[in-house]
Amino acid sequence: MSPVRIVIVGAGFAGYQTARTLSRTLRDAAEIVLINPNDYFLYLPLLPEVAAGVLEPRRVSVSLTGTLPHVRLMLGEVHSVDLAGRRVEWEDPEGNRGEMGYDRLVLSVGSVNKLLPIPGVAEHAHGFRGMPEALYLRDHVTRQIEMAGTTEDPRERAARRTFVVVGAGYTGTEVAAHGVLFTDALARKNTALRHAPPPRWVLVDIAPRVLPELDERLSRTADRVLRKRGVEVRTRTTVKEATSEGVLLDDGEFINTRSLIWCVGVRPDPLVEDLGLPTERGRLRVDQYLAVPGHPEVLACGDAAAVPDLTRPGQFTPMTAQHAQRQGRTAAHNILASLGHGTPLPYKHHDLGFTVDLGGVQAAADPLHIPLAGPVANAVTRGYHLMAMPGNRVRVAADWLLDATLPRQAVQLGMVPSWAVPLDTESPEIARTARASGR
Numbered sequence: 001m002s003p004v005r006i007v008i009v010g011a012g013f014a015g016y017q018t019a020r021t022l023s024r025t026l027r028d029a030a031e032i033v034l035i036n037p038n039d040y041f042l043y044l045p046l047l048p049e050v051a052a053g054v055l056e057p058r059r060v061s062v063s064l065t066g067t068l069p070h071v072r073l074m075l076g077e078v079h080s081v082d083l084a085g086r087r088v089e090w091e092d093p094e095g096n097r098g099e100m101g102y103d104r105l106v107l108s109v110g111s112v113n114k115l116l117p118i119p120g121v122a123e124h125a126h127g128f129r130g131m132p133e134a135l136y137l138r139d140h141v142t143r144q145i146e147m148a149g150t151t152e153d154p155r156e157r158a159a160r161r162t163f164v165v166v167g168a169g170y171t172g173t174e175v176a177a178h179g180v181l182f183t184d185a186l187a188r189k190n191t192a193l194r195h196a197p198p199p200r201w202v203l204v205d206i207a208p209r210v211l212p213e214l215d216e217r218l219s220r221t222a223d224r225v226l227r228k229r230g231v232e233v234r235t236r237t238t239v240k241e242a243t244s245e246g247v248l249l250d251d252g253e254f255i256n257t258r259s260l261i262w263c264v265g266v267r268p269d270p271l272v273e274d275l276g277l278p279t280e281r282g283r284l285r286v287d288q289y290l291a292v293p294g295h296p297e298v299l300a301c302g303d304a305a306a307v308p309d310l311t312r313p314g315q316f317t318p319m320t321a322q323h324a325q326r327q328g329r330t331a332a333h334n335i336l337a338s339l340g341h342g343t344p345l346p347y348k349h350h351d352l353g354f355t356v357d358l359g360g361v362q363a364a365a366d367p368l369h370i371p372l373a374g375p376v377a378n379a380v381t382r383g384y385h386l387m388a389m390p391g392n393r394v395r396v397a398a399d400w401l402l403d404a405t406l407p408r409q410a411v412q413l414g415m416v417p418s419w420a421v422p423l424d425t426e427s428p429e430i431a432r433t434a435r436a437s438g439r
Contacts, residue, residue: 002031003028003029003030003031004030004031004103004104004339005030005031005033005100005101005102005103005104006022006030006031006032006033006102006103006104006105006106006335007033007035007088007100007102007104007105007106008032008033008034008035008105008106008108009035009078009081009088009105009106009107009108009109009271010035010036010107010108010109010110010269010302010304011034011036011038011040011041011064011108012041012042012044012108012110012302012303012324013044013302013321013324013325013328014108014110014301014302014303014304014324014325014327014328014331015034015036015106015108015110015301015302015328016041016062016064016068016328016390017324017325017326017327017328017329017332018106018108018301018328018329018331018332018335019032019034019064019068019071019332020067020068020328020332020390021328021329021332021333022071022332022335022336023068023069023070023071024070025332025336025341026070026336027070028070030339031072032070032071032072033071033072033074033100033102034064034068034071034072034073034074035074035076035077035078035088035090036064036073036074036075036076037075037076037077037093038075038131039063039064039065039073039075040061040062040063040064041061041062041064041067041390042060042061042062042130042131043060043061043062043385043388043389044060044321045321045357045385045388046059046060046357046385046396047060047128047130047131047134048128048134048171048174048175048177048178048179048357049178049357050131050134050135050138051128051134051135051137051138051141051175051178051179051182052138052178052179052181052182052359053138053182053408053409053410054178054359054399054400054403054408055396055399055400056399057131057134057135058392058395059392059395059396059399060131060389060392060396061131061392062389062390062391062392063391066391067390067391074090074092074098074100075092075093076090076091076092076093076098077090077091078090078109078271079091079271080271080274081105081107081271081275083275083277083295083298085101086101086102086103086105086297087099087100087101087102088100088102088105102297103297104297104298104299104335104338105297105298105299106298106299106300106301106331106335107271107272107284107292107298107299107300107301107304107305108300108301108302108304108305108324108328108331109268109269109271109272109302109303109304110268110269110302110303110304111129111266111267111268111269111303111304111319112129112266112267112268112269112270113127113129113262113264113266113267113423113424114264114265114266114267115423115424116264118238118239118240118241118242119241119242120241120242120243121239121242121260121262121423122422122423122424123242124242124243124244124260125166125242125260125261125262125423126140126260126261126262126418126421126423127262127263127421127423128171128175128261128262128263129266132416132420132421133421135413135415135416136416136417136418136420136421137175137261138413139412139413139414139415139416140259140418141163141179141182141183141186141259142186142410142411142412143412144160144161144163144258144259145160145161145183145186145187145190145193145199146186146190146412147160148160148161148190148192148193149190149191149192149193150192155256157196158200158256159245159246159256159257159258160258161183161187161193161196161199161200162199162200162201162202162255162256162257162258162259163179163183163199163200163201163202163257163259163261164201164202164204164247164255164257164259164260164261165179165201165202165203165204165261165263166204166205166238166239166260166261166262166263166264167204167205167262167263167264167265168203168204168205168207168209168210168211168212168233168235169205169211169212169213169263169264169265170211170213170214170354170356171263172203172205172261172263172264173203173210173211173222173226173356173358174356174357174358174359175261175263176201176203176226176231177222177225177226177229177231177357177358177359177362178357178358178359179201179261180199180201180226180229180230180231180359181229181359181360182408182410183198183199183201184198184199184229185407185408185410186199186410187199189410198230200230200232201230201231201232202231202232202234202255203226203231203232203233203234204234204237204238204239204249205234205235205237205238206235206236206237206238207235207236208235208236209223209235210222210223210226210233210235211356211364213318214354214356215354215366215369215371217364217366217371218354218356218364218365218366218371221356221364221371221373221377222356222358222364225358225362225364226358234249237249237250237251238250239260242260247260262423266303266319267282268282268283268284268303268304269303269304271304272284272304277292277295278293279306280306280316281306283303283304283305283306283316283319284300284304284305284306285305285306286299286300286301286305286306286307286308287308288307288308288310288346288347288348289330289334289344289345289346289347290305290307290327290330290331290334290347291334296338297338299331299334299335301324301327301328301330301331302319302323302324302327302328303319303324305327307323307327307347308347310346310347310348311348311349311350317347317349320351321388322349322351322352322354323349323351325388326347326349327347330345330347333345352367352368353365353366353367353368353369353370354366355367355377355380355381355384355385356381357378357381357382357385358378360378361374361375361378362374362375362377362378363377363378363380363381364377365377365380365381365384367380367384382400
């Protein structure tokens, strides 16, 4: 008989942990197949440090083949799932299509940028969900500061030195916190900008405070650090329109800028909706064992799944890496149970607190819900990330040490053009328009 085939779709926090747990337990007793567009697991929490030049890209990219020795990697993106026939269909990076049957299926496809119906945003903003966006932003910010130093037009100079981040959640707050330190360092090195006002950063959110989903103490710490660095925090404010010249806010102010960074939030991958199964706010409904009702051979976890929160009856677990990682382990355990190894376990996890890296020696953290700020919180934050990373720990620590002792290398690499990172990843028309205009 052929061995049981377990197919895992997506190698984010949930999918990677599922594959890793199964690989260590089953080894060659089953065929474990991981389908993912890239050959690496991306440690998303440290992506802002890549954009700010603190970490090199490979530091937060953990090799899938190098760390999952008993897993077969298929490079591709799944476009359809035949639940009745138990088959998945995917397309590889070169456009070739393939399909594969499965005995067990884990859907951990993650999320994509959340779009809002605001004129001009899809055309002129860039998101922050993956390595291409981080590399593009690093080049873009460097280029804007350099071009600000070459122009004689004061209006253009001000626009190029202005950066607007929309969304004061976890990602937006860290991008603004690291970004302002990065541009300040760039401006100090630029002869034409040394005596000019520092670059301007504006953080916009409709919520009443930064980090609205986290504890108020973390919010106050982050707000204080941002404002001390000169970041303009605009709460209870949103974008009304975006153009090539800048951003119109709903209070009537028009901000001249060439940089609109979209960190509003995420939504489940469109594949979830295409399945035609019951969803909750776009996330696939599953039971407490992470199984899809009516399809016990299919499990879903991470951002793609609406997992009942047993610690808060009637609610669902939030879309965080902390939950996704642990759901991946639970999914693997329950697949093993379905194969006769143990008994199924319901997913139940009390959050252990959060950490927010604010750049330099600043951070906000509440490990085990004990509020910390400043260098102590920074040490806890970096220690947590080193423990949570499945690889590259020494390299990450080395980059942190080098950043603390040496000036950053601020150069444009030009590897990712603007048209390659459209905010609306489902609209090929936007990508074609951006490519034609050279943005």
